[in-house]
Amino acid sequence: MSQQTIRVWDPVVRVFHWSLAGAFLIAYLSEDDFLSLHSFAGYTVLGLLLIRLLWGLIGTRHARFTDFVRPPGEALGYLKDSLLGRAKRYLGHNPAGGLMIIAMLLSLLFTTITGIATLGVEEGAGPLAGMMGGAPRFIAKATEEVHEFFANFTLLLVLGHLIGVLFESVVHRENLVRAMISGDKPLRDGESQ
Numbered sequence: 001m002s003q004q005t006i007r008v009w010d011p012v013v014r015v016f017h018w019s020l021a022g023a024f025l026i027a028y029l030s031e032d033d034f035l036s037l038h039s040f041a042g043y044t045v046l047g048l049l050l051i052r053l054l055w056g057l058i059g060t061r062h063a064r065f066t067d068f069v070r071p072p073g074e075a076l077g078y079l080k081d082s083l084l085g086r087a088k089r090y091l092g093h094n095p096a097g098g099l100m101i102i103a104m105l106l107s108l109l110f111t112t113i114t115g116i117a118t119l120g121v122e123e124g125a126g127p128l129a130g131m132m133g134g135a136p137r138f139i140a141k142a143t144e145e146v147h148e149f150f151a152n153f154t155l156l157l158v159l160g161h162l163i164g165v166l167f168e169s170v171v172h173r174e175n176l177v178r179a180m181i182s183g184d185k186p187l188r189d190g191e192s193q
């Protein structure tokens, strides 16, 4: 008998996720050497973020921020329960994952905004060129440093995210990556559509 499944991640969330992962990777790797590719990937990240922020307000059940944004204390409690092997299974994002997602979204937002500012001040290009164009050298340097800091900080969060996904997949004996591809998770006893 085939196992019953439930739709958890809608197409917007899935396309957003894999496009974001790809665009971030391209932006990170292209850095200074391929400026047009780097800017294109950065704008793509920003566009995806804006779509996801809107979808977090009006999207399907598990896509909404109200479904997965919890106070840090709850996230810590969930992590502790996970380590003790007694964490509850969530169909959507668990409280610790939710906190990490908010951290990644904010860090990506800061990275893209400071990237656009750097483009304006260094190259006199992009939407902030008018505002940043004539800025003194030390401002240009500081903007670039802050942009690099957030890019590296995002990478650190992504590593934490990947460890978290792997860890939770083991703890709950389910393939979370497959669920983010197909959108579906197997239903377990006591769970309903």
Ligand code: HEM
Pocket (backbone or CB within 6 Å): 013, 016, 017, 020, 021, 022, 024, 025, 052, 063, 092, 093, 094, 097, 101, 104, 105, 158, 161, 162, 165, 176, 177, 178, 180
């Ligand atoms: C091969 C690399 C990656 C894998 C395998 C992966 C896997 C996943 C999985 C399984 C989830 C769902 C977690 C859950 O069940 O609660 C998820 C969510 C998420 N991941 Fe990743 N991820 C990857 C790369 C990235 C990267 C590079 C970023 C950011 C730049 C990222 C950002 C996110 C975000 C923002 C969510 C929340 C999705 C949403 O609700 O819209 N991921 N990821």
